[in-house]
Amino acid sequence: xxxxxxHAALQQLGVLVGExxxxxxxxRMGPVRSSFTWAQGGxxxxxxxxxxxxxxxxxxxxxxxxxxxxxMTGYDDSAEGFTTLYADGxxxxxxxxxxxxxxxxxxxxxxxxxHQRFTATVDxxxxxxxxxxxxSADGTDWERDFDVTxxxxx
Numbered sequence: 001x002x003x004x005x006x007h008a009a010l011q012q013l014g015v016l017v018g019e020x021x022x023x024x025x026x027x028r029m030g031p032v033r034s035s036f037t038w039a040q041g042g043x044x045x046x047x048x049x050x051x052x053x054x055x056x057x058x059x060x061x062x063x064x065x066x067x068x069x070x071x072m073t074g075y076d077d078s079a080e081g082f083t084t085l086y087a088d089g090x091x092x093x094x095x096x097x098x099x100x101x102x103x104x105x106x107x108x109x110x111x112x113x114x115h116q117r118f119t120a121t122v123d124x125x126x127x128x129x130x131x132x133x134x135x136s137a138d139g140t141d142w143e144r145d146f147d148v149t150x151x152x153x154x
Contacts, residue, residue, distance in 0.1 A: 009080075022034050066089060105121075130147075
């Protein structure tokens, strides 16, 4: 059986491939190790994230951590866009729209009572991206949830 051929648009996500240390909450949480790899011959981008050490968790987040997490991002050629499936260690599963355009990575979802969006800017060297998550109860008024910084590992 032949492997599927990846859509050319997936190459936009290539800047994410590799190992990253992620910091959040103004560097009070982290590092969290995140790896991005191609799956199924490059037809999907797989992200796995987990804590490096329990000691990297602020007290107020104990019992609320999502780790480990996994995402799978693919391209829908009829809609001309990316979709990301998310699952975590709490049993949460979500679907996000995703884009990476002109060095800005975005993810978003609209869900009654809990809309979310993520925006991060990839630096010119491709070795760091910074941004954060926001949430909204109504999809109109947004609040910062937490900031993130990814730094390419080693």
